[in-house]
Every structure is written in structure tokens, then in C-alpha cells.
Amino acid sequence: MKKLFALVLALLVFPCLAFSETVVTSFYPIWVMTLNLTKGLEDHISVRNMAAPSAGCLHDYQLQTADMKALSGADLFLVNGAGMEAFLPEITRALPDLPVVEASEGIDLLKQGDAVEILEPEEKEEVNAHLWLDPSRAVRMAENLAAGLVRLLPSDEAAITANLEDYRSRLTVLDQQLRDGLKNLARRDIITFHEAFPYFAAAYDLNVVAVVNKEPGEVLTPTQLAELVREIKSLGNPPLFVEPQYTDLSAQTLSRETGSSVWSLDPIVTGPEQDVPLDYYETVMLQNMNTLIEALGSD
Numbered sequence: 001m002k003k004l005f006a007l008v009l010a011l012l013v014f015p016c017l018a019f020s021e022t023v024v025t026s027f028y029p030i031w032v033m034t035l036n037l038t039k040g041l042e043d044h045i046s047v048r049n050m051a052a053p054s055a056g057c058l059h060d061y062q063l064q065t066a067d068m069k070a071l072s073g074a075d076l077f078l079v080n081g082a083g084m085e086a087f088l089p090e091i092t093r094a095l096p097d098l099p100v101v102e103a104s105e106g107i108d109l110l111k112q113g114d115a116v117e118i119l120e121p122e123e124k125e126e127v128n129a130h131l132w133l134d135p136s137r138a139v140r141m142a143e144n145l146a147a148g149l150v151r152l153l154p155s156d157e158a159a160i161t162a163n164l165e166d167y168r169s170r171l172t173v174l175d176q177q178l179r180d181g182l183k184n185l186a187r188r189d190i191i192t193f194h195e196a197f198p199y200f201a202a203a204y205d206l207n208v209v210a211v212v213n214k215e216p217g218e219v220l221t222p223t224q225l226a227e228l229v230r231e232i233k234s235l236g237n238p239p240l241f242v243e244p245q246y247t248d249l250s251a252q253t254l255s256r257e258t259g260s261s262v263w264s265l266d267p268i269v270t271g272p273e274q275d276v277p278l279d280y281y282e283t284v285m286l287q288n289m290n291t292l293i294e295a296l297g298s299d
């Protein structure tokens with residue numbers, strides 16, 4: 001009786017507990033997509049992001065106790081896939097009944113190292129996980145996520161589909177803006193510091209002629225730096241693009257030694273934690289476009 005009373009009280013105080021579904025996303029880009037797809041459904045779908053927005057890419061991510069706890073109470077786990085969540089087997093082993101949707105499912109992927117790579121050539125066979133940076137692939141990812149949400153919440157199919165259509169048309173506009181903006185660049189060669197941009201480069205006809213660090217934060221030895229200086233000079237000193245998430249001291253050294261300029265491109269793996277603007281991805285992609293136009297010149 002006491003228990004029943006407590007339950008009734010809980011339902012009175014937290015009426016949403018009775019019918020709310022909890023969706024957990026693995027990291028920032030998937031979170032932003034999912035917030036767009038569940039717009040207007042906040043009263044019965046709770047969307048929580050697992051890795052703190054400051055975590056960035058999940059390449060070296062270590063699962064926290066709090067993550068497993070959040071996932072054990074989840075009804076659906078939405079992930080990037082393509083190897084971004086290397087910890088996924090650990091989760092499916094611990095929570096075999098938790099449905100998982102991989103946004104990258106069925107989408108053409110680039111191999112790691114499809115761009116010319118200076119370091120770590122031995123890892124060329126892995127796929128590159130940063131597919132959300134191509135807006136046309138981002139649309140396909142949103143479709144996969146929407147399908148997973150509809151399976152969980154069939155009664156919300158109409159709303160989720162309408163949100164998907166809205167997002168698809170916004171991303172299609174974005175794609176055209178990028179296409180127009182980057183059409184007449186004076187140069188098209190770039191050097192990046194983390195292998196996040198090959199999909200973007202493929203979509204807009206840029207050449208990632210070298211990737212300095214395959215994963216962020218690698219410390220380069222003096223020998224590697226010297227080799228890179230030679231390489232960059234031989235490539236005609238293309239601009240260097242670091243990422244705002246990672247301080248890269250080697251970029252300053254390389255710039256000093258070669259005369260290549262240093263710029264910042266944002267792979268959108270971090271962002272505001274509160275009141276995430278639903279158009280955050282579009283806004284940052286356009287900032288990246290403007291940076292590229294400034295760095296590479298436009299005819």
C-alpha cells in the first residue's frame with residue numbers, strides 16, 4: 001500500500017515519468033541531429049547526450065560509470081557508428097536489450113588515409129568516421145536516426161517525419177551555399193591536423209594534401225617535425241587548418257618554419273551544452289566556409 005501510494009505520488013509530481021522515453025546520443029553531432037528530429041516532442045521524449053560536449057571526438061573515449069548508468073535507463077542509444085564509438089561492444093555486452101541505431105548504417109564511407117597521410121600509414125585500412133561533415137551524408141544519417149526514433153515511438157511517426165523533412169531541406173540549402181561559396185577558390189590544397197575533413201573535402205572538391213595528426217593531441221618528435229617541414233614546402237606551403245577543440249603547438253612551429261598560415265576549422269564535435277541552437281551545425285559549417293575562402297582566396 002505504501003509502495004502504491006509512493007507510485008501514485010510520483011506520478012502526480014512527475015507525470016511525465018509515466019510515459020516518457022529516454023533517448024541517449026553518443027556525442028555532439030548525433031545530439032544536434034536528434035534534437036532536430038524530436039523538436040516539439042520534448043514532453044515525452046527526453047534526449048540526453050552521453051559524452052560531455054567538451055569531449056570532442058570519441059576516438060579515445062573511456063566510458064564513465066555515469067554513462068553506463070544513463071544507458072541502463074535508456075530506451076534507445078543513437079550513435080555515429082563507423083568506428084567512432086569503439087566502446088560499443090562493451091555496451092552491447094552489458095546491455096544486450098538496449099536498441100542501438102548507427103547513423104552511418106548503409107552510407108558510403110571513406111577509408112582512413114584516403115587523403116595523403118604523412119604519419120601512421122599502417123592504419124590506412126580503417127574507415128574514416130567523420131562523415132557528418134558532408135551535409136549530404138548528414139541527411140542520410142538523420143534518416144537513419146529518424147527511422148530508429150519511429151521504431152521506438154510509432155505514434156510520433158508523423159511529427160518525426162515532418163522534422164526530418166524540415167532538417168533535410170535546411171541541409172540541402174546549406175549544401176548549395178557551400179557549393180556556391182567554395183566554387184571559385186584560388187587554391188584547393190589544405191593541410192589538417194586531425195583526419196576530420198576528408199568527407200567535407202570530397203564534397204566540395206578540396207584536396208587534403210596532408211593530415212599531420214591522425215588523432216588530435218599527438219606529440220610530434222623533432223624528426224617528424226623536420227620531415228613535415230620538408231613535405232609542406234614541397235607541397236607549396238598550403239594553409240594549415242587546426243581545430244578549435246585542440247591546441248596544436250606543432251602547427252605554430254610548422255607555420256614558423258614553412259611560412260604556411262594557420263587557420264581554424266571546426267569539426268562540430270563540441271558546442272553549447274545548454275539551449276543547443278538547432279541550427280548549430282549549419283552555422284558552424286558556414287563559418288568554416290568563410291574561413292576557407294579567406295585562407296585560400298577566391299577568384
Ligand SMILES: [Zn+2]
Nearest residue numbers: 057059130196
Ligand atoms: Zn575525430
